[in-house]
Amino acid sequence: MYTKFYRLDEKPFEITPDPRFLYVTENHKEALAHLIYGIREKKGLTVITGEVGTGKTTLIHTLLKRLNRVDENTRIAYVFNPKLDSADFLQYICEDLGLAGPKRSKGENIAQLNKFLLDSYAQNRNVVLIIDEAQKLDPELLEEVRLLTNLETATRKLLQIILIGQPELSELLNRPQCLPLKQRISLRYHLNPLNKEETKEYVKRRLRIAGLVNPNIFSHQAIDEIYLYSKGIPRSINIVCDNALLRGYAADQKTIGDQIVREVISNLDGKVSKSRFGILNRPVLEFVSRFSRRGMKRERNEQNL
Ligand SMILES: Nc1ncnc2c1ncn2[C@@H]1O[C@H](COP(=O)(O)OP(=O)(O)OP(=O)(O)O)[C@@H](O)[C@H]1O
Numbered sequence: 033m034y035t036k037f038y039r040l041d042e043k044p045f046e047i048t049p050d051p052r053f054l055y056v057t058e059n060h061k062e063a064l065a066h067l068i069y070g071i072r073e074k075k076g077l078t079v080i081t082g083e084v085g086t087g088k089t090t091l092i093h094t095l096l097k098r099l100n101r102v103d104e105n106t107r108i109a110y111v112f113n114p115k116l117d118s119a120d121f122l123q124y125i126c127e128d129l130g131l132a133g134p135k136r137s138k139g140e141n142i143a144q145l146n147k148f149l150l151d152s153y154a155q156n157r158n159v160v161l162i163i164d165e166a167q168k169l170d171p172e173l174l175e176e177v178r179l180l181t182n183l184e185t186a187t188r189k190l191l192q193i194i195l196i197g198q199p200e201l202s203e204l205l206n207r208p209q210c211l212p213l214k215q216r217i218s219l220r221y222h223l224n225p226l227n228k229e230e231t232k233e234y235v236k237r238r239l240r241i242a243g244l245v246n247p248n249i250f251s252h253q254a255i256d257e258i259y260l261y262s263k264g265i266p267r268s269i270n271i272v273c274d275n276a277l278l279r280g281y282a283a284d285q286k287t288i289g290d291q292i293v294r295e296v297i298s299n300l301d302g303k304v305s306k307s308r309f310g311i312l313n314r315p316v317l318e319f320v321s322r323f324s325r326r327g328m329k330r331e332r333n334e335q336n337l
């Protein structure tokens with residue numbers, strides 16, 4: 033669609049957590065370092081929080097990629113939707129760790145897991161449980177997580193657990209009934225949104241990875257508007273930039289200025305206004321209109337021949 037117009041190899045602002053596009057701020061570097069340190073040093077329970085869309089799942093995907101690459105000795109269970117009952121939760125973890133077999137009872141799964149952890153310990157293998165969206169854990173599963181933190185030898189935690197979620201996770205862990213679990217947290221980190229300079233670099237990096245040698249499609253003022261609206265949250269940046277590229281393409285603009293970004297933002301906010309191109313303020317309509325403008329131009333050219 034707009035990729036050819038801007039000479040891009042692919043769309044730069046997709047909202048999937050693709051680690052290829054990772055932009056590592058100091059904040060992300062520290063978060064990743066906490067995760068790796070927690071796993072390597074067998075710290076037990078690590079908690080990472082961050083606002084909606086700040087890149088928590090992207091961080092986990094980056095961690096998984098890194099662990100797979102450099103560390104064949106780590107086995108990982110990754111729970112990305114913790115809305116399960118406790119029996120299914122344990123069954124899922126066992127299956128993800130490769131402990132296949134028929135559906136087992138909760139007790140059988142715990143026994144199986146414990147044996148696997150002890151064997152792994154004997155073979156110097158590390159076992160990690162990652163729970164994404166952990167703010168959604170209900171009390172029953174939180175208790176299950178607490179019991180899992182008890183799987184240990186006299187000197188070592190057998191299972192490294194990472195809870196990662198939105199700030200509600202902190203509220204959840206602050207509840208009095210979660211005190212026993214909270215006391216077991218060894219490492220904790222909060223992922224912040226990007227600052228203005230990072231937002232600019234983030235946009236450029238994505239454009240560069242998508243194939244641009246000179247990634248200056250967005251003007252300084254456009255970046256200012258993007259930052260103001262997104263507050264440095266990568267998912268919001270991606271949505272505004274993707275829509276702005278579509279609108280820029282529709283309007284035949286090789287450079288995206290602040291006006292296009294403002295139009296996109298008011299459209300995203302559900303405000304329908306007349307754009308300076310004289311049609312309803314919707315990129316899709318402009319896209320269609322651009323096609324018809326091209327068609328008319330082609331027709332005129334053919335008539336002049
Ligand atoms: N550091 C980053 N580098 C590159 N892209 C990022 C980064 N952080 C986030 N993104 C992008 O922002 C979008 C949202 O990221 P992600 O899904 O990881 O956020 P999240 O914090 O897990 O959100 P939620 O709170 O909804 O679970 C994705 O498109 C992702 O690629």
Ligand SMILES: [Mg+2]
Nearest residue numbers: 088089164165
């Ligand atoms: Mg996520």
